[in-house]
Amino acid sequence: MARKKKNQLKMPAIIVGFLLILVGFVFSLMSLSDPVNNNSPLVHQENEDMTKQEFIDRLRPHAEELQEGYGILPSIIISQAALESNWGSSQLAHEYNNLFGIKAYGNQNKVNLETKEYVNEQWITIEGDFRVYHSWEDSMDDHTMLFVNGVDWNPQKYEAVLTAQNYQEAAEALQEDGYATDPGYADKVIEVIETYQLDQYD
Known part of the structure; x- marks a missing residue:
């Protein structure tokens, strides 16, 4: 009985760990597609109100x-x-x-x-x-x-x-x-x- 309970507790921990890895992966993809990277020519580098x-x-x-x-x-x-x-x-x-x-x-x-x-x-x-x-x-x-x-x-x-x-x-x-x-x-x-x-x- 005690062994079965231990296995049941391990499963949620594995799922939570997997979800954290997935969230980290999604954020890394978002940062790669950020328009402020060096490959984007649309970076607004200048202040349009300059004198x-x-x-x-x-x-x-x-x-x-x-x-x-x-x-x-x-x-x-x-x-x-x-x-x-x-x-x-x-x-x-x-x-x-x-x-x-x-x-x-x-x-x-x-x-x-x-x-x-x-x-x-x-x-x-x-x-x-x-x-x-x-x-x-x-x-x-x-x-x-x-x-x-x-x-x-x-x-x-x-x-x-x-x-x-x-x-x-x-x-x-x-x-x-x-x-x-x-x-x-x-x-x-x-x-x-x-x-x-x-x-x-x-």
Whole structure:
């Protein structure tokens, strides 16, 4: 009789132990699928309420590294990022780390969002696929490599942006090479640079 009772007591302990192991396993699976892991590009790494100076200070160190490596002027990188992302507060920049409105093609990691483009002398709203990045630095790298490598049909497309002697020349080259559909794009880039004295970083 006593032996039978002992076996009955062992069974609940085994079941409780098994349940604890199962709960631990489920929690470990949940942590693996947590969206804040390194494989997720949707980590909101930036404060969308940062001031304009904070935005400039945030981008400046990496912009200067890119100038050292590829010749692109930091004033151009920062001013374009400010214009394209509304100083880092746009949905594309804040949620998807895309500072420059760079489009996505093929199997690239992407999100579909509405955007405005200037077509036939008027602004229209269209939907487009945009690149999704792990960080703002990744977005800045891709932006620079667009100037370095050009596009499939014209590797030299943005060469004049890289070889420009100053930000005015670089901004005009952006316009002439068709970086944006906005006919006043060069003037807007120059205005941001001069208003916030971004050429001091060139």
